[in-house]
Amino acid sequence: MNALQWLSRRSTPIILAAVLAVLVYFLWWLNDSYLEDVATNGCITLVMVMGFQLFMGNSGILNWSYVGYVGIGAFASAICSIEPDSKRLQMPVMYEALIGIHMPYWAALLVGAAVAALAAAIIGFPLARLSDMAGAIAQFALLVVFYTLLAQWQQVTNGPRTFTLGGTRSTTIWVALVVGVISIFVAYWFKESALGLRLRASREDRYAAASSGINVVATRYYGYIISAAVGGLAGGLFSHYILSITAKSFYLAELFLVLSMVIIGGSMSVTGAFAGCILITIARQGLRQGEANLTNSGFDVSGMTEIVLAVLMILFLMLRPNGIAAGWEVRWRLPGRRAARSDSKQRS
C-alpha cells in the first residue's frame, strides 16, 4: 500500500509522460513524414512550454524575454556542434575561438542550456527586483536586446543571414520525445520542490511570503535561471531539427505561440500547460490546413491561424483567466481516498 501511495503522489508527471509517449508513438506508427514532423515539433514546443510554465506558473510573472533564452540556447548549441571546417566556410567572420569548438550533439544541447542559464544568471538579478509594469517592460526590453544581438552579431550568429547547420537532423522524434518527458518531470519536480513552493507562496502574496522568511527576490531569481535553462535546451533541440535558424525564429511570433498555449491551457499547473501545448498544436495544424485550402481556392488568408488563436486567447483571458485546467493537476487517486478528502474539507 505504501508503494501505491508513493506512486499516487507522483502520478501527475507519469500520466502526462505516458500520454505524450502514446501520442508520439501513434503518430510515428502511422508512418507519414508530415505527422512525424508534427510530433517532433510538438515535443520541442512542449519543452519550451514546460520551461515557460516553470517560471510563469509558479511565480505568476510573465517572462516576456523567455524566447530570447530559447534563441540563445539554439545558437549556442548549434555553434558547438557544427564542424569547424564548415563553420569557417560558412561564416568567415566568426571568432576564431568559436570556430575551434566542436562537440557531440548531446553535449552541445547541454551547453546550449548552460549558456542560456548563464545569461539569465548574469542579467536576472536586478530584473527580479522589479515587479508589475516596470518588470514587464524591462523583460520586454530584454527580449528586444536579445533579438538585436542575435540578429546583428555577425561574429557569433552570422548576423542577419540564415545560420545553417549542415548534415542530418540530430534531433529525431525519439530524442524530442525523451527530452519532452524529461521536461515534464523537471517542471513537476520544480513545482513540488521547496524552491517551487516558496515561489508559489510569493505568487499568492508577496508580502505574506516575505514575512514568513522567504527571500522573494532570490526565489524568483533561481526560478528564472532554471526556466531559462529549460528554454535553452528547447532551443538546442529546435536548431538541430530545423537546421537553419535566424533570430526571427525567436521573437514575437514564437512568444505568442508559447503564450497562447500556456494561457489557454492554464499556466498554474503542469497539466494545464501540457494540455494547452497539445490542443494548440492540433488546432494549429487544422487551421493551417484550412488556410491552405482557402488559399488554393483563391482567397489568400495566410495569417488566419494567428487571428483565431489571438481571439481565443483574449476570450480565455476574459472568461476563464486560469485556462482550461485552472490549476488542476491530473492525478491517479487511490480508491477510497476521495471520501476521506471531502470529509476533511467539510471540517475545515
Add this chain to the structure above:
Amino acid sequence: MSLATFIEFVVNTLSLGSLYALLSLGLVFVFGIMEMVNFAYGEYITVSAYILYLLGINTSLPWPLVFLLGILGGAAISVISEIVAFRPFRGRSVEALLVTSFAVSLILQYTAQITISPRSKPVPLPGFFNQSVNVAGVVTPIRSLLLIAVTVLLLAGFSLLMKKTVLGIAMRAAAEDFTTARLMGVPANLIISCAFAISGVLAGVVAIFWVGRSGSAEPLMGQAPLLISFIVVVIGGMHSLVGSVVGGFIYAAIANVLTLVLPTSLLSFREAIMFAIVIIFLVLKPAGLFRGSYVEERVG
C-alpha cells in the same frame, strides 16, 4: 562641426523629437489612466496609414480631408479596441491587459495582411511632403518644419485642454487616483474612452508623418514606433505627460548622437543599446526623469 551640420542636427533632432513626443504622449495618456501599456498602439498607426493609402488610391478627396479621415480612423480603432477588448479587463491584473493588447496588436496586423497585402504599399501624399526649403544654407524637408509646427500647436492645444476644460481636469484626476476620481462623480467609461480617442488621434497624426518619411504602409509598420515609444516613456517617466514629451526629444537627441558617433560596425546594435538603457533606467531610476504620481513598484 560646421554651422551647417549643427543646424542640420538641430532641425533633425527637433523634428524627430516632435514625432517621438507625439508618439509617446499617446501611449502615456492611456497608461496614466488605465495603468496599461498598450501593445496595440503601434497598430493604430498602421490602421491610420492604411486609411491614408486606401483613400489616396481609390478617391480624389482633397488631402486635408484625407488626413482628417486618417486621424479619425486612428481614434475610431483605438476606441473600438478599448470597448471590445480592454474594457472587460478593467480592474484585472496588469499582465492580463498586457497580453490582451499584445493579442489585439497581432489581430490587427494579420487582418491588415489578409485584407490589404503582406507587402508594403506606396501611400500617395501631397507634393509638398517631398519638397525642401533652404534654411540658412541647409536643405530642409518641408515636412520636418511642418511636423515641428504641428507638434507645437498640438501640445499647446493639449495643455489648454488638460488645464482649462472639465474633461481635461477629470482626466488628470483619474490619472492621479482613479478610484477617488470616480467617487467624485467622474464617469469612468467616458473618461477612458476619451483617453483612448486622444491616444488614437495622436497615433493618426504620427501616422501621417511616419508615412511621410517612409512613403509606404505595411502590416508590421507599427512595431518600430511602438518600441520607440516604450523607450521614450521609460526615460521620461510613465506617469508624466510632460515627461513623455521631454523624453521624446531626449531620445531623438541620443539616437542622432549615436548615429553620428557610433562606428558603422556598431550602428546595427543601436536598438540593443537603446533598450539596454531602458533596462538600466528601470532598475536604477524606475520613475523616469519626471516622477509624476509614481508609486514604488519593487520587491526587496
